[in-house]
Amino acid sequence: MHRSTYHVTRLDMDVESSSLTNTTGIVRRNEAIKLVEHWAAARRIRLQIQDTIPVLPTGSRPAAWPCCRTPLPPGRASTS
Numbered sequence: 712m713h714r715s716t717y718h719v720t721r722l723d724m725d726v727e728s729s730s731l732t733n734t735t736g737i738v739r740r741n742e743a744i745k746l747v748e749h750w751a752a753a754r755r756i757r758l759q760i761q762d763t764i765p766v767l768p769t770g771s772r773p774a775a776w777p778c779c780r781t782p783l784p785p786g787r788a789s790t791s
Contacts, residue, residue, distance in 0.1 A: 719758070720756075720757050720758060720759065721758070721759045721760075721761075722747075722758070722759070722760045722761070723760075723761055723763055724740070724744065724760060724761065724762050724763065725763050726762055726763065726764045726765075727765075728765055731764065731765075744760050747760070748760065
């Protein structure tokens, strides 16, 4: 089994407030993550990638909803 240099098995993609409503950026990020997932799978590297969005004590902000509603590209894993 091929190992990555840093033996990373999990990535947390922190979505900043200024990126929450940038649909084009969200789609581009999802496509890039899909490429990384396929790269890892081809090398039998277990890799989990999660998105983290800002949340207030009262719950998620409406500004975060576009980030959550943007469909994942075909082939991108969803574990939520």
